[in-house]
Amino acid sequence: MRRTLVVIIVAVLGILLPAGAASATYYITGWQTNSGWNSLDGCSIYRKFNNGTYPQNYSSVAADDFLCNRDVGVRGKGINGSGTSFEYTNIVWDNTYAKQSRALPSIFNNMKVYHGDH
Amino acid sequence: MSSRSVGRLIRSVGFMTCVCATLMLSGCAGGGTGDGPAPDARAFAAQARKDLEDATAGHASEHQLTILREAFAAGEVTYDQAKDATYMVIECIHDAGGTAEYEENRDDSGFVIPNAILTAPDDDALEAMSAIAEQCSNREAFWVNKLYQLQPTSQETRDRYWLEQAPAIRQCLEDHGFPTSSDATPKELRVLALRVLDESGGETNCVD
Numbered sequence: 001m002r003r004t005l006v007v008i009i010v011a012v013l014g015i016l017l018p019a020g021a022a023s024a025t026y027y028i029t030g031w032q033t034n035s036g037w038n039s040l041d042g043c044s045i046y047r048k049f050n051n052g053t054y055p056q057n058y059s060s061v062a063a064d065d066f067l068c069n070r071d072v073g074v075r076g077k078g079i080n081g082s083g084t085s086f087e088y089t090n091i092v093w094d095n096t097y098a099k100q101s102r103a104l105p106s107i108f109n110n111m112k113v114y115h116g117d118h
Numbered sequence: 119m120s121s122r123s124v125g126r127l128i129r130s131v132g133f134m135t136c137v138c139a140t141l142m143l144s145g146c147a148g149g150g151t152g153d154g155p156a157p158d159a160r161a162f163a164a165q166a167r168k169d170l171e172d173a174t175a176g177h178a179s180e181h182q183l184t185i186l187r188e189a190f191a192a193g194e195v196t197y198d199q200a201k202d203a204t205y206m207v208i209e210c211i212h213d214a215g216g217t218a219e220y221e222e223n224r225d226d227s228g229f230v231i232p233n234a235i236l237t238a239p240d241d242d243a244l245e246a247m248s249a250i251a252e253q254c255s256n257r258e259a260f261w262v263n264k265l266y267q268l269q270p271t272s273q274e275t276r277d278r279y280w281l282e283q284a285p286a287i288r289q290c291l292e293d294h295g296f297p298t299s300s301d302a303t304p305k306e307l308r309v310l311a312l313r314v315l316d317e318s319g320g321e322t323n324c325v326d
Contacts, residue, residue, distance in 0.1 A: 035316075084237050086244070087244055090207070090259060091264070092233075101223060102223075
């Protein structure tokens with residue numbers, strides 16, 4: 001009976017401990033210059049540049065296919081209306097549809113897409 | 119007790135443990151009506167704990183770790199905390215000889231995201247500073263920024279927006295000859311709209 005109890009405790013700990021100890025995993029594309037679907041760690045990710053589509057803003061967009069149940073992030077770079085190169089440093093995150101935008105005329109010509117669990 | 123009975127007992131306990139663990143991790147324990155914290159609070163605590171661990175392992179600055187600890191205790195990351203971390207990124211880039219300024223991103227739902235924008239006269243100059251800016255971002259803001267945006271209260275703001283948009287997306291798809299299921303969720307409608315947008319070469323845009 002004592003051995004049974006030990007086995008049960010070990011089994012319970014084996015189930016509960018990894019849940020608390022797991023760390024997040026992120027999958028990151030390199031800079032991408034085109035729109036459409038691609039695969040990132042087996043999940044379908046949609047990415048798109050919106051340029052000159054005011055009032056929807058000038059933006060880069062990333063969305064997962066909602067089947068992977070993970071977070072999606074996007075970070076864009078490009079050239080603004082006065083010809084200066086720019087790059088956002090913070091990622092825009094969302095659980096399904098991330099959109100990084102500028103209110104001012106800008107051409108987003110590159111984006112990195114992030115995909116991770118939380 | 120026979121060895122077969124012991125085996126059955128272990129399997130039963132193991133199964134029940136799995137069920138309990140699943141319920142706890144999915145925030146369904148007690149149906150949210152017990153004395154424990156609300157599901158949102160539990161979800162935030164789990165996110166914040168993991169981000170704090172990752173930030174520590176990822177060599178985040180003490181300033182970023184302090185914000186994460188305060189957020190964990192308070193149950194949320196505030197806009198001011200996210201903005202504060204972002205200004206630290208800008209300071210870090212300036213200290214490294216780069217040029218950066220504060221800019222806010224407001225998404226379709228109206229949710230505001232503090233951001234730092236690295237600028238340079240041309241692509242070569244930008245490229246030269248890009249890796250340093252990324253290091254600054256990781257050191258000062260990455261986990262605070264992510265937690266701020268993905269915490270339950272922020273996601274609820276965005277989910278509410280897409281729920282409001284769902285009838286318009288459905289109507290747009292129907293108008294363009296793409297039938298939708300009557301029980302399609304807002305997320306399912308959006309992914310259908312994205313598929314249609316992609317397959318039409320950008321012609322049929324029911325997303326934004």
